[in-house]
Amino acid sequence: DAKTTQPPSMDCAEGRAANLPCNHSTISGNEYVYWYRQIHSQGPQYIIHGLKNNETNEMASLIITEDRKSSTLILPHATLRDTAVYYCIVRQGTTGTASKLTFGTGTRLQVTL
């Protein structure tokens, strides 16, 4: 699986958009970009994933660059409950295998009043 690079920490004011970047320059054609978050001492929570197109769900938006070498997770209106460690992961999408989900070091997002 391709490695990812994320900033170790970011701050965001409550109510503002939080934009979390991720570099995955060695991503291959069949690898998906996944985002998870982990609130202190809880299990990781799935946020969103995508292959090449931008994706949006009720939690967030995922913007993937055209060359697929980087992506940005957008939380449109951050709240204090969004304070967590956010992990960007690339994962093989081939069927017929139970593929690994390998976590990098993540970005610690602190949302403040």
Next chain:
Amino acid sequence: DTEVTQTPKHLVMGMTNKKSLKCEQHMGHRAMYWYKQKAKKPPELMFVYSYEKLSINESVPSRFSPECPNSSLLNLHLHALQPEDSALYLCASSQYGGSTEAFFGQGTRLTVV
């Protein structure tokens, strides 16, 4: 039901004890995972089961013994652990293949004394 249930939530065991961690899901997922997470570190993959067969072992010491008795259950048998094995142990499950999200349990906090 998108829940992965892990029991117990907390476990304290001596270095000569034998104990087991249990994970259960009823989403029909055929891939199940064990992760280990030390404090302030990302989760590290230990084992992957595909269709109740062990498909990935990330060179985990033999004092950790996984078992998948059926498609809904995953156990992790622990024997002769060391204090440095104290960690949060996370279970996850997913559909087969890499293009669908994995769901995580809340983990078992293990302390080895």
